[in-house]
Amino acid sequence: DAGITQSPRHKVTETGTPVTLRCHQTENHRYMYWYRQDPGHGLRLIHYSYGVKDTDKGEVSDGYSVSRSKTEDFLLTLESATSSQTSVYFCAISDGHTNTEAFFGQGTRLTVV
Amino acid sequence: AQSVTQLGSHVSVSEGALVLLRCNYSSSVPPYLFWYVQYPNQGLQLLLKYTTGATLVKGINGFEAEFKKSETSFHLTKPSAHMSDAAEYFCAVSDRGSSYKLIFGSGTRLLVRP
Numbered sequence: 001d002a003g004i005t006q007s008p009r010h011k012v013t014e015t016g017t018p019v020t021l022r023c024h025q026t027e028n029h030r031y032m033y034w035y036r037q038d039p040g041h042g043l044r045l046i047h048y049s050y051g052v053k054d055t056d057k058g059e060v061s062d063g064y065s066v067s068r069s070k071t072e073d074f075l076l077t078l079e080s081a082t083s084s085q086t087s088v089y090f091c092a093i094s095d096g097h098t099n100t101e102a103f104f105g106q107g108t109r110l111t112v113v
Numbered sequence: 114a115q116s117v118t119q120l121g122s123h124v125s126v127s128e129g130a131l132v133l134l135r136c137n138y139s140s141s142v143p144p145y146l147f148w149y150v151q152y153p154n155q156g157l158q159l160l161l162k163y164t165t166g167a168t169l170v171k172g173i174n175g176f177e178a179e180f181k182k183s184e185t186s187f188h189l190t191k192p193s194a195h196m197s198d199a200a201e202y203f204c205a206v207s208d209r210g211s212s213y214k215l216i217f218g219s220g221t222r223l224l225v226r227p
Contacts, residue, residue: 031212040122042203042217043157050212058214090156096213100145100164104156 003027006091006105013112019078021108023091025071031094032074033102034058034066036087043090049074081112115140115206119218127226132176132191134221136204139185145207146187147215148178152200160202163187174198199225 003026013019023032031050035043035058045058047066055066063085065077078085088109092102120135138144145164149157161172168180174197178189187204201222208214 033214035217040219042117042119042219043215044217045214048212048214056212092157092215094213100207100213101147101159101162102213102215103159104149106156107154 004091004093004103004105006089006108008108009106010109011111013081013110015082015112016080019081019110021076021089021091021110023074023076023105025074025093027093027095027103028071029093029095029103030071031096031102032068033092033094034064034074034076035090035092036060036085037090037107038087046076046089078110081110083112086110086112115144115208115216117204117206117216117218119202119204119221121221122219123222123224125224125226126194128196129193132189132194132198132223134189134202134204134223136178136187136189136218137185138187138204138206140206142210145213146178146180147205147207148172148176148187148189149203149205150200151203151220157203160189194223194225196225196227199223 005024033048034046044060049055049068091105094102118137147162148160163180171177204218205215
């Protein structure tokens with residue numbers, strides 16, 4: 001299995017509070033992604049990174065920010081959590097060359113109450 | 114813009130029967146195509162992928178898929194379903210021109226009846 005660790009695995013937070021999810025990889029892959037999974041929608045891309053300090057928005061980026069200060073870490077921040085951000089969040093990595101597929105972490109289940 | 118359509122949010126088959134999960138895509142460039150499987154409370158695991166070359170690709174657990182450019186399809190099949198195949202399956206297309214982002218279909222939950 002690809003070395004991807006997401007933390008925390010579960011979190012319950014209150015509306016309006018900031019939340020940070022962490023993704024850590026040991027594969028030295030260039031590309032990292034944050035997706036959210038909701039019933040009936042599959043997985044939707046929130047933000048992605050193509051290198052240290054290089055990030056860009058995905059299709060559902062409103063209310064989220066990211067940072068990547070090191071190759072191995074990609075942080076997703078909900079600045080002020082809302083109930084609509086209750087979801088399962090997945091981090092994925094890809095080297096974009098010989099392995100064109102993405103490898104996924106185990107997910108973080110976030111509940112905003 | 115690229116997109117993926119999976120026909121049928123739920124598919125039910127008997128154990129030993131053929132599994133067919135449908136996927137159609139749209140892409141302005143030659144696509145990379147993927148099937149992932151997700152078991153309950155787990156992440157996504159790659160079943161198989163098409164990048165270039167042979168259009169019939171074989172994956173893990175006896176699954177295979179055929180890339181048909183003329184039909185813009187990448188349907189997933191398995192000759193004989195096993196109880197352990199019960200899971201959710203996602204088809205995805207890669208935006209290989211821009212950071213290899215994956216665009217997913219909405220998923221198909223496979224139920225296997227004894």
